[in-house]
Amino acid sequence: MPVMHEALPAQTHEEMPMYSFYGDYPETREASGTSWQPESSPMEGVHFMLDGWNVMFHGYLNGIYDHQGGKRGSDKGFSTSMFMLMADRKLSVGMLGYRSMYSLDPLMGKRGYPLLFQTGETYDGIHPLIDRQHPHDFFMEEALTYSLPFSEKQSLFGYFGLPGEPALGPPAFMHRFSAMDNPEAPLSHHWLDSTHITFGVITLGYVFDKIKIESSIFRGREPNENRWDIESPRFDSYSGRITFNPNNELSFQASYGYLDSPEQLEPNINVGRTTVSAIYNRILKDGNWQTTFAWGRNDKKPGLATNAFLLESAVNFMKFNTVFSRFEYVQKDELFEEGDPLAGKSYDVKKFTIGYVYDFLRLKNIDAGIGASFDVHFVSDTLEEVYSDTPKSFMLFARVKI
Numbered sequence: 001m002p003v004m005h006e007a008l009p010a011q012t013h014e015e016m017p018m019y020s021f022y023g024d025y026p027e028t029r030e031a032s033g034t035s036w037q038p039e040s041s042p043m044e045g046v047h048f049m050l051d052g053w054n055v056m057f058h059g060y061l062n063g064i065y066d067h068q069g070g071k072r073g074s075d076k077g078f079s080t081s082m083f084m085l086m087a088d089r090k091l092s093v094g095m096l097g098y099r100s101m102y103s104l105d106p107l108m109g110k111r112g113y114p115l116l117f118q119t120g121e122t123y124d125g126i127h128p129l130i131d132r133q134h135p136h137d138f139f140m141e142e143a144l145t146y147s148l149p150f151s152e153k154q155s156l157f158g159y160f161g162l163p164g165e166p167a168l169g170p171p172a173f174m175h176r177f178s179a180m181d182n183p184e185a186p187l188s189h190h191w192l193d194s195t196h197i198t199f200g201v202i203t204l205g206y207v208f209d210k211i212k213i214e215s216s217i218f219r220g221r222e223p224n225e226n227r228w229d230i231e232s233p234r235f236d237s238y239s240g241r242i243t244f245n246p247n248n249e250l251s252f253q254a255s256y257g258y259l260d261s262p263e264q265l266e267p268n269i270n271v272g273r274t275t276v277s278a279i280y281n282r283i284l285k286d287g288n289w290q291t292t293f294a295w296g297r298n299d300k301k302p303g304l305a306t307n308a309f310l311l312e313s314a315v316n317f318m319k320f321n322t323v324f325s326r327f328e329y330v331q332k333d334e335l336f337e338e339g340d341p342l343a344g345k346s347y348d349v350k351k352f353t354i355g356y357v358y359d360f361l362r363l364k365n366i367d368a369g370i371g372a373s374f375d376v377h378f379v380s381d382t383l384e385e386v387y388s389d390t391p392k393s394f395m396l397f398a399r400v401k402i
């Protein structure tokens, strides 16, 4: 027995160098952009070697029927999707990486999909999107990375993306196991991870074992309503993030970003964004369980400071079943257009979501399932008059995942 124990780990370690995009650690730690998740998070997608490149491909496609209740609600059928191709290989003494990500979200139209209390971005360059989630851009990420190890467990890395994701916020919601089965974007998206598609990002970082420190310069302006193009880069904003993965089940990050004129419709307002998050991932027998907590704060300069809290969890059990839930408390200051007597104030919105997915097909590289999510919103009397009493919504969906 003791002989086997000594021989095995040494051999496997030599055959499979555990080097990822940004440093010497298992690749399951990589999430969106340069962000980290717990290493025990499930590995998704197809992996293969091609001419010295280690290639990964993954993606999903959801077909959704959406009903948002109350006076400001509406109904829509649409699809959300993401396809991601990542490749890395040794180049000289370092590691060269290429990351690209696409979405067919623009097919849903410029007004996106109905989502009560959602705000952020515009559909025509004149009016804000209110009670709707914007579609994501076709080009979500086109990035080159290079990392240089300089001692055991230490590395420096660079990341250039057009578009890309700056070092700000937790991993984008569609990359978190705790969120990826939920068909709805979080209401806190523009407090936490909305910079995940930014046209022009340069990040430099340092990894020391379980710690990553990084800083970005990037374009503060959000993508415009033309979702099929690549917009011109600018480097007028900055951010810094520290991430700590103390063991393979936990990942913490804290970050701050200064966003120069993020909103097309409020060009004279800059935003200071602070985020803190924690992700806990646990492998179960025939399943996985992940929980994310995040806090984000937007300080408009000049203007209001608002906060958002998110707590979400998803558990996959007995292979075919996933239950997901999300609780958010967000101070929303963009629910009314300029000129409306209710505009210019922030309103508390509490949202609770619960949902379930049944995967009727689970093959080696493909999952197919059907699911439903249900939401209740708790708001003040003022908002109840506009929206209806405790507005409720639901989504029904079918999805394919690679």
Ligand SMILES: [Cu+2]
Binding pocket: 136, 189, 193, 194, 196, 197
């Ligand atoms: Cu987004």
